[in-house]
Amino acid sequence: MERRKFLKKSSALVGLPYVATPHNPSFVKKNSNQINWKAVSKEFSYDNKYVNLNSGSAGVISKTTLNFLNQCSQEMGYTSPYQGWDAWQPLIKQNKQQLADLVGVNKDEIALVRNTTEAINLLLQGYPFKANDAIVAANHDYPYVLNTLEQLSKNKNTQTNIISIDWQSCTKATLIEQYKNSLTKNTKLLVLTYIPHSVGLILPVKEITAIAHQNGTEVLLDAAHAFAHIPHNLKELNCDYYATSLHKWLSAPYGNGLLYIKKDKVEKIEPVISSYKNEKDSMQKFEHLGTRAFQNIAAIQPALDFLLKIGLERKLKRLQTLTKYWINRLPEIKNAQLMSNIHAFNFGGMACFKIKDRSSKKIVETLMKEYKIIAKSTGLPNGDSAIRISTNVFILEKHLDQLVDALKEIAG
Numbered sequence: 438m439e440r441r442k443f444l445k446k447s448s449a450l451v452g453l454p455y456v457a458t459p460h461n462p463s464f465v466k467k468n469s470n471q472i473n474w475k476a477v478s479k480e481f482s483y484d485n486k487y488v489n490l491n492s493g494s495a496g497v498i499s500k501t502t503l504n505f506l507n508q509c510s511q512e513m514g515y516t517s518p519y520q521g522w523d524a525w526q527p528l529i530k531q532n533k534q535q536l537a538d539l540v541g542v543n544k545d546e547i548a549l550v551r552n553t554t555e556a557i558n559l560l561l562q563g564y565p566f567k568a569n570d571a572i573v574a575a576n577h578d579y580p581y582v583l584n585t586l587e588q589l590s591k592n593k594n595t596q597t598n599i600i601s602i603d604w605q606s607c608t609k610a611t612l613i614e615q616y617k618n619s620l621t622k623n624t625k626l627l628v629l630t631y632i633p634h635s636v637g638l639i640l641p642v643k644e645i646t647a648i649a650h651q652n653g654t655e656v657l658l659d660a661a662h663a664f665a666h667i668p669h670n671l672k673e674l675n676c677d678y679y680a681t682s683l684h685k686w687l688s689a690p691y692g693n694g695l696l697y698i699k700k701d702k703v704e705k706i707e708p709v710i711s712s713y714k715n716e717k718d719s720m721q722k723f724e725h726l727g728t729r730a731f732q733n734i735a736a737i738q739p740a741l742d743f744l745l746k747i748g749l750e751r752k753l754k755r756l757q758t759l760t761k762y763w764i765n766r767l768p769e770i771k772n773a774q775l776m777s778n779i780h781a782f783n784f785g786g787m788a789c790f791k792i793k794d795r796s797s798k799k800i801v802e803t804l805m806k807e808y809k810i811i812a813k814s815t816g817l818p819n820g821d822s823a824i825r826i827s828t829n830v831f832i833l834e835k836h837l838d839q840l841v842d843a844l845k846e847i848a849g
């Protein structure tokens with residue numbers, strides 16, 4: 438019997454859910470088409486023990502997603518991993534299509550990898566750099582990305598030019614100017630972060646990409662925080678390479694990421710992990726990562742379904758409302774200072790602040806220990822530190838009131 442037919446038949450025997458489609462409960466109000474945010478929040482509240490304000494690190498998985506993931510894990514646990522992989526192909530293809538649709542590209546232009554770090558490394562390590570080629574990045578880029586650039590300069594003799602942005606004074610125009618001035622005739626690649634992890638602001642990446650292209654420089658967009666957070670279309674942004682994680686703002690199971698490469702550039706990026714000869718111009722060459730948690734890829738589906746039911750535009754508006762809500766209450770906290778300039782840049786569900794002369798790390802520890810509130814202490818590009826708050830669709834105003842009340846007590 439043909440291998441595929443055999444697997445399909447045997448998967449039907451063991452009950453692998455290769456055609457299963459998980460359904461989230463309805464949280465759209467009948468008649469008004471409005472979202473019931475309390476019902477959304479309930480889908481994520483397991484024991485009401487913690488308020489999770491750190492979706493920037495990784496989102497909370499919804500109950501429907503977790504149930505489906507558990508079901509897939511069990512089935513993979515008592516069959517072999519590749520049986521699951523083959524059996525779930527229709528579902529995985531559908532996931533890929535919907536992921537590609539969300540950023541306006543074709544499903545053959547993306548590879549499903551495990552996270553942004555991996556996607557960026559596949560790209561940077563496989564890029565045909567020559568000695569003395571220059572790469573521009575910024576000090577607000579993610580530390581692991583900057584580490585990879587440092588390794589490249591050691592191993593391939595590339596030159597890295599890291600620009601420093603003064604986030605307290607910069608505007609969109611000065612930021613664009615600074616990127617522009619950093620480009621030289623040797624600059625082959627610009628590594629650009631869509632939403633830096635510390636300040637959480639949305640950078641004008643379309644404008645910066647256009648300037649880079651005028652200089653003959655390609656652009657790798659680190660969109661770890663952009664996917665399923667802010668609407669964007671890769672054809673419009675016109676970036677050459679794009680990397681993101683799906684376990685942050687999409688709330689997909691951990692270990693899901695995506696790499697996009699412009700069609701005509703796929704061939705020039707070497708796969709640094711084993712691949713087939715006939716896959717030179719196929720994104721599949723980046724997906725051969727050995728045996729992996731295939732159930733995690735299948736279980737992207739309920740997370741996608743959840744997002745599509747809410748709608749990305751509506752999600753962003755809600756997250757902006759929540760960010761504005763806690764920022765408006767910030768003056769009630771003694772010596773609190775907003776560190777994200779939301780007046781100069783667009784923003785979504787992430788911003789940071791600090792309390793003058795107090796350790797952000799200690800405050801975050803106290804929030805967790807004494808108030809069961811999860812926030813993130815983050816290093817700022819200028820060496821200072823701040824407290825980053827990420828709101829997601831499961832956060833309600835009452836959770837932010839809890840945060841402000843706790844901070845008022847901590848700040849004294």
Ligand SMILES: Cc1ncc(COP(=O)(O)O)c(C=O)c1O
Pocket residue numbers: 493494552553554555578579630632633634659661662682
């Ligand atoms: C801007 C940015 N890039 C890359 C990453 C790495 O993401 P991951 O750990 O999912 O690979 C992060 C993680 O927070 C990030 O903030």
